[in-house]
Amino acid sequence: MDALDWALLVARVVAVFAALLVAVMLTIWFERKVIADFQTRTGPLRAGPRGILITLADGIKLFFKEGILPAMVDRPVYLIAPVIAMLPAFLAFAVVPFGTSVTLFGREVPFQVADLNVGILWILAMTSMGVYAVVLAGWASGSNYPLLGAVRSSAQMISYEVGMGLAIVAVLTYSGELSMTGVIEAQSRVWNVIPQFPAFVVFLIGGLAETNRPPFDLAEAESELVAGFHTEYSGIRFAMFFLGEYLNTVTVAAVATTLFLGGWRGPWFDGFAPWLGPLLWFVVKVVAVLYVFVLIRATLPRMRYDRLMNFGWKVLIPFGLVWVLLTGAVVVLPQEIGRRGVLLAGAAVLGLVLLASFVAPLVQRRREVAS
Amino acid sequence: MADLDAARDGMAGLRDARTGELRQETMVINMGPQHPSTHGVLRLLLELDGETIISCRPVIGYLHTGIEKNTEYRTWMQGVTYVTRADYLSPFFNELGYCLAVERLLGIEAPERAQVIRVLVNELNRISSHLVWLATGGMELGAVSVMLYGFRERELILDVFEAITGLRMNHAYIRIGGVIMDLPEDGAEQLRELLRVLPGRIDEYEDLLSANPIWLERNVGVAPLPAERCLELGVTGPILRAAGVAADLRKDEPYCGYETYEFDVPVRTEADAYARYLVRIEEMRQSLRIVEQALERLEDLPGPVMVADPKVAWPPRLSVGPDGIGNDPAYLRHIMEESMEALIHHFKMVTQGVEVPPGEVYQAVESPRGELGFYVVSDGGHRPYRVKIRDPSFVNLQATPDMIQGQLVADAIAAIASLDPVMGGVDR
Numbered sequence: 001m002d003a004l005d006w007a008l009l010v011a012r013v014v015a016v017f018a019a020l021l022v023a024v025m026l027t028i029w030f031e032r033k034v035i036a037d038f039q040t041r042t043g044p045l046r047a048g049p050r051g052i053l054i055t056l057a058d059g060i061k062l063f064f065k066e067g068i069l070p071a072m073v074d075r076p077v078y079l080i081a082p083v084i085a086m087l088p089a090f091l092a093f094a095v096v097p098f099g100t101s102v103t104l105f106g107r108e109v110p111f112q113v114a115d116l117n118v119g120i121l122w123i124l125a126m127t128s129m130g131v132y133a134v135v136l137a138g139w140a141s142g143s144n145y146p147l148l149g150a151v152r153s154s155a156q157m158i159s160y161e162v163g164m165g166l167a168i169v170a171v172l173t174y175s176g177e178l179s180m181t182g183v184i185e186a187q188s189r190v191w192n193v194i195p196q197f198p199a200f201v202v203f204l205i206g207g208l209a210e211t212n213r214p215p216f217d218l219a220e221a222e223s224e225l226v227a228g229f230h231t232e233y234s235g236i237r238f239a240m241f242f243l244g245e246y247l248n249t250v251t252v253a254a255v256a257t258t259l260f261l262g263g264w265r266g267p268w269f270d271g272f273a274p275w276l277g278p279l280l281w282f283v284v285k286v287v288a289v290l291y292v293f294v295l296i297r298a299t300l301p302r303m304r305y306d307r308l309m310n311f312g313w314k315v316l317i318p319f320g321l322v323w324v325l326l327t328g329a330v331v332v333l334p335q336e337i338g339r340r341g342v343l344l345a346g347a348a349v350l351g352l353v354l355l356a357s358f359v360a361p362l363v364q365r366r367r368e369v370a371s
Numbered sequence: 372m373a374d375l376d377a378a379r380d381g382m383a384g385l386r387d388a389r390t391g392e393l394r395q396e397t398m399v400i401n402m403g404p405q406h407p408s409t410h411g412v413l414r415l416l417l418e419l420d421g422e423t424i425i426s427c428r429p430v431i432g433y434l435h436t437g438i439e440k441n442t443e444y445r446t447w448m449q450g451v452t453y454v455t456r457a458d459y460l461s462p463f464f465n466e467l468g469y470c471l472a473v474e475r476l477l478g479i480e481a482p483e484r485a486q487v488i489r490v491l492v493n494e495l496n497r498i499s500s501h502l503v504w505l506a507t508g509g510m511e512l513g514a515v516s517v518m519l520y521g522f523r524e525r526e527l528i529l530d531v532f533e534a535i536t537g538l539r540m541n542h543a544y545i546r547i548g549g550v551i552m553d554l555p556e557d558g559a560e561q562l563r564e565l566l567r568v569l570p571g572r573i574d575e576y577e578d579l580l581s582a583n584p585i586w587l588e589r590n591v592g593v594a595p596l597p598a599e600r601c602l603e604l605g606v607t608g609p610i611l612r613a614a615g616v617a618a619d620l621r622k623d624e625p626y627c628g629y630e631t632y633e634f635d636v637p638v639r640t641e642a643d644a645y646a647r648y649l650v651r652i653e654e655m656r657q658s659l660r661i662v663e664q665a666l667e668r669l670e671d672l673p674g675p676v677m678v679a680d681p682k683v684a685w686p687p688r689l690s691v692g693p694d695g696i697g698n699d700p701a702y703l704r705h706i707m708e709e710s711m712e713a714l715i716h717h718f719k720m721v722t723q724g725v726e727v728p729p730g731e732v733y734q735a736v737e738s739p740r741g742e743l744g745f746y747v748v749s750d751g752g753h754r755p756y757r758v759k760i761r762d763p764s765f766v767n768l769q770a771t772p773d774m775i776q777g778q779l780v781a782d783a784i785a786a787i788a789s790l791d792p793v794m795g796g797v798d799r
Contacts, residue, residue, distance in 0.1 A: 039519035144400040148422070148780070214513060215585055301585045302513025304781045305422055 008109055016113050020093055024246045025055040030287070031294045038298040059239060067235035072142030081140060082233065082240035085133030089247035092126035095119040096254045097180050099264050099279040111264075111279065112181070119180040120168055123255055124161070127210055130248060131157045134229050137241070141232035149228025152305055156209055156216065159312040164206030166320030170199040170327040171259050184263035191262040198323050200260045202316060204292070207252035209312070212245060213293055215300040216308060253289040254282075261285045397425055402783070404433045410507065410787065411794035415771070422779050427772045431765075435798040442758040446724035447473055448685060450755060452543045454745075457760055458796030459540055460503050463489075463496040464738040466545035469758070471626055472734035472747040473547045476727050479683060484669070485549035485676040486627045491562075491665040492535065492544065493627075493736075494658040498569070499528040500739035501651045505576060508648075508788035512589050517579060524572050531561050537689075537696030547725060549677035552689045552696075554669070562666055566659060573655050580648075590645035594774040594786035597642050604773070605766045608741025609654065610790065613639045613646035620737035632661050644789035651791075654739075683725055686717045723753050740764050740791055762796040 029044065029052050036043025044051030069075070099111030116122050131154050138150020172178060174196055175186035183192075193200050209216040230241045257263060266284075268277025303311070333342045398419045404412035412433035418426040438457050442450040454469045455462040467489055474480060481489070506521025529539040534555055536542040544551055580586045596606065598614040611618050619636040621629040637653035639646035677684045690699040706714040729751040735744035741763030748757040767790050774786040 035515075039516050040523060041519065144398060147398075148400075148419075152422075217513070298516050299579075300514070301509070301580075301583065301589060302781075303585055304589055304779065306779060307588050 004105060004107065008104065008107060012109065012113055016093065017090065020090060020247060020250065023250050024243060025059075026052070027246055027250055027290060028055045028058075029053075030290065031297075034291065034294045035298050062239040062242075063236050065235040067237055070142065070232050073232065074140040074142065077136050077140035078232075079237075081133050081137035082237040082244075084136065085130060085244035086240045086247070088126040088129035088133075089244045089251065092123050092251045093247070093254065095122050095180050096251070096258060097184060097263060098254070098282045100275055102275040111275070115179055115181050117179050120172065120178060120183070120255075120259075123251070124165060124168070127248065127251070128157075128161060130210075130244065133241070133244065137233065138229040141229075143232050145231045146229045149231070153212060153229060156305075156308060156312070157212075159309060160206045160209035160216075160316070163202055163312060163316040163320050164210055166317065166324055167199040167203035167206060168259065170320070170324045171196055171203075173324065173327050173331055176331075180258050180263075183259055184265065187262045187265060191260065191265070193260040196260065196327070198319070199327075200256070202320050202323070203256060203260065204289075205316060207256060208293065208296065209308075211248040211252055213249060214297040215303050217302060249290070249293065250286070253286045253293070256289050257282060257285040261289070396420070404430075410792050413768070413787070413792065413794055413797075415783065415787075417780070417783065419780065422781075424775050424778055424780065424783060427775055427783070429768055429771045431768070431794070431797050433798065434794045436795075438799045439758055439760060442755050444754065446722075446753055447727055447755060448547060448724045450758060451546055452541070454758070454760065455541045455543055456795065457799050458738065458740070458743070458762060458764060458793045460500045460793050460795075461496050461738050461740070461743075462541050463492045463545060464736055464743050465760075466543065467493055467627070468734055468736045468738075468743050468745040468760075469747070470545050470547050471736065472732050472745040473725075473727060475732045475734060476730050476747060476749050477547070477683065477725070478728075479548060479678055479680065481549040482675050482678060484553075484672050484674045487665050487668050487672060488550050488554065488676060489545055490627050490629065490632070491662055491669070492532070494661045494665070495528055495531065495562075495565075497658045497739045498655045499525045499532075501655050502528070504651060504739075504788075504791040508791070509580070511784050511788045512586070514580070514586070517576065520572070520576065520579075524569065527565060527568065531558075531565055534558065534561055546677070546685050548680070548683045548685075549675070551677075551685065553676050555691060559666060559669065562662065566663055566666070569659055570656070573652065573659075577652060581652075587645065589781070589785055590648060590789075591641075591643060593644040593778070593782050594789055595643050596770055596774050600773060601642075601770070604770050606741070606770050608737075608739070608763050608767065609647050609650045610767060610770070611741065612637065613650045614642035615640040620735055620742060624735065626734075626736060632664050634658075634661050644785050647789045681716065686713075686720045726753055727751070727755075735761070738763055740793070740796070741767060760796075760799055762799060764790075764792040764794070764796040765799075768792050768797055 032054065033043045033051070044054035047053040047057040069078070094113040095116050097110070097112040097115070101108050101110040103109070134153045134157070135150050138146040138148075138153075141147070171183065171192055174192065175183050177183050177186055186192075208214075230238055233241060262285075264278030264282040266277065266281030268274070268281075330342075333345075337345075400417050400419060401414065402417055403414035414430040414433065416428045416430060417424055436456070438453050442453050445453065450469060450473075451466050454465040457465050470481075480486075502521045502525040506518040506525070509515075509517030509521065532542065533539050535558060536544040536551075538544075596610060596614060598611070598616050600606075601611045601614050601616065607618060615638060617636050617638045620626075621634075622636055634657045637650045637657065639650055688699040688702040689696055690701075692700070706717050727749040729749055731746070731748040733744055733746045735742050737743070742761065743763055744761035746757070746759040746761065747755060750756040771786065771790065774790075775783045778786075
């Protein structure tokens with residue numbers, strides 16, 4: 001690597017960093033506008049055209065606000081927690097390919113900060129780091145509500161990570177790739193969302209829970225725990241939590257796009273700015289996923305903590321496991337016993353299920369008559 | 372002495388019986404008085420083991436405004452303006468209960484048209500109050516859209532209230548001997564429009580919530596309070612009706628001619644938060660039925676809206692001017708320029724007011740939250756000797772520990788929401 005390569009790399013990092021900040025800004029505005037629409041309100045209007053700069057205004061306000069340091073806090077931990085919330089959220093995005101590539105100064109520049117060969121593991125690792133921020137913030141605040149929020153949220157995030165991980169395992173098994181670019185490559189014929197639809201649903205549910213979004217926003221349920229783990233935070237430190245949370249949301253939407261919706265794939269004109277089309281398609285898909293998130297937030301009440309855990313461990317994870325098993329069977333069996341064998345076995349299983357469904361009512365009826 | 376101190380800091384139950392130290396294995400949190408979902412300024416002292424509530428003691432008094440005591444220093448008529456502020460979500464019920472009590476002491480009855488108007492505004496008020504319950508309850512369980520929808524419809528009702536009384540809250544519209552002024556000219560029209568819109572909107576809430584799995588999960592079986600316990604605690608209103616007791620003062624001890632209206636009293640037997648939700652939704656529909664009937668009656672029911680007795684009737688006349696409802700210019704001219712006697716009468720009535728014969732009376736009305744009773748004592752003067760308000764929020768609130776002990780923090784929120792307390796009424 002020479003100096004130009006390094007310069008291009010740094011430029012890429014800076015560009016992605018800036019783009020993410022803008023994306024978060026627009027996501028928050030988008031969410032507020034869409035929800036306002038649902039609730040027959042206008043939403044933000046004043047800052048910029050149609051209120052598009054509202055997040056910037058909020059950010060500036062928070063930046064200049066006094067950062068209150070409560071007396072009971074564990075100072076170093078309290079100060080470092082918001083940074084931990086924000087950093088991994090930025091880092092996670094590093095492996096997401098948001099386009100193809102462009103040729104600059106005779107070099108091929110990919111639209112991705114780093115194409116790790118274990119890309120998806122990197123994302124799982126980074127989103128897991130977010131739990132530390134929540135736990136540390138809750139503990140270091142030295143106050144009851146944040147503690148409760150932190151306990152809730154760490155349990156929730158760890159549980160749903162398992163579900164989300166299972167969905168990812170299914171996709172990886174299906175496409176046989178670990179790097180994000182490879183997964184997109186594997187979707188050249190059909191997007192994963194079609195063969196892997198159950199995994200998509202599991203991933204979205206897990207993603208909502210992982211990012212503490214409604215209906216899984218128990219960690220910061222304002223009607224129960226005031227503001228949950230960041231109750232004692234104010235000013236710029238609170239803004240960091242907020243930023244981290246929305247970064248995570250954008251990342252989850254981007255990962256969902258990459259894993260299930262074909263990433264940057266989409267029809268485009270031949271010859272005209274070949275790098276622009278994929279970029280646009282990627283953005284459109286991410287916004288579509290975000291829209292679903294907002295839709296869910298506008299419609300559903302909040303789950304209760306114990307039911308949430310029940311749902312995670314008793315429904316989502318078993319379902320994910322069965323789906324991984326099925327995907328594995330579909331991928332591996334044809335290699336082992338041949339296509340014909342698989343079809344025969346499938347037909348046999350289907351026949352057995354049909355037979356059982358005929359026999360079961362007869363047995364049932366007899367039991368009813370007997371009683 | 373230690374016992375006294377312990378009792379005084381409100382934490383007696385949280386101390387170890389032997390050492391007097393605060394118990395360490397559990398966590399005590401103060402929910403309120405500044406908390407987003409304690410309906411104003413209710414304070415709950417919760418002792419938690421993890422997320423499970425071990426003990427709960429509600430603490431009240433943060434909104435005490437001395438309404439009851441204040442009425443003792445004002446004329447009988449001024450009492451209306453005080454009591455209407457107690458339970459601020461159902462002002463008409465406070466006014467009605469107070470006025471009915473004073474009217475019974477006076478031995479008079481409001482004219483027929485006034486009675487019908489009273490029923491009409493009361494039932495509309497029941498709907499608007501239930502809408503606030505739905506809105507805030509929905510928000511507390513995280514259904515934020517429901518909050519906006521509830522307040523949107525309440526706004527329509529408040530607009531009509533404003534057209535009728537000049538104010539959106541604390542109307543002081545129902546007065547001793549009738550109501551202060553008749554409906555505006557386009558009043559019936561506005562009410563018809565409301566009746567056309569509201570049923571569809573209520574169906575919408577049901578579409579959004581009634582079968583919503585998360586809503587069911589948060590409400591079914593939550594905050595149970597069986598009928599026997601309700602009766603022991605004196606709990607009334609939708610909570611009692613959701614426990615299978617069809618107690619409704621409009622049927623049991625009718626006032627304002629409620630016995631002549633056709634409506635059902637919705638009853639459920641599950642005694643949980645969801646049953647209360649269903650009861651309240653159905654009550655809104657029944658109230659609409661009553662409003663419809665009242666509106667029909669008003670069509671061919673001319674007549675005064677205030678008793679004729681000049682020793683009781685409030686002398687000033689009101690009318691709608693360019694800046695809203697205010698003193699009628701013609702009346703002002705009459706007392707200021709034309710008739711000295713009218714001015715003297717006006718002065719006497721406004722400063723001194725009605726003279727109520729000695730006696731005591733208890734009059735209860737069915738407010739959106741249950742039995743709203745007024746125990747009024749007169750010593751024969753121009754002021755009440757005592758006005759005691761039996762506010763249903765206050766009585767119902769004491770069921771909180773029963774409902775939430777042993778349940779989760781999240782259920783405490785659902786329980787309070789299903790109780791629908793209004794702290795203005797609790798503290799008075």
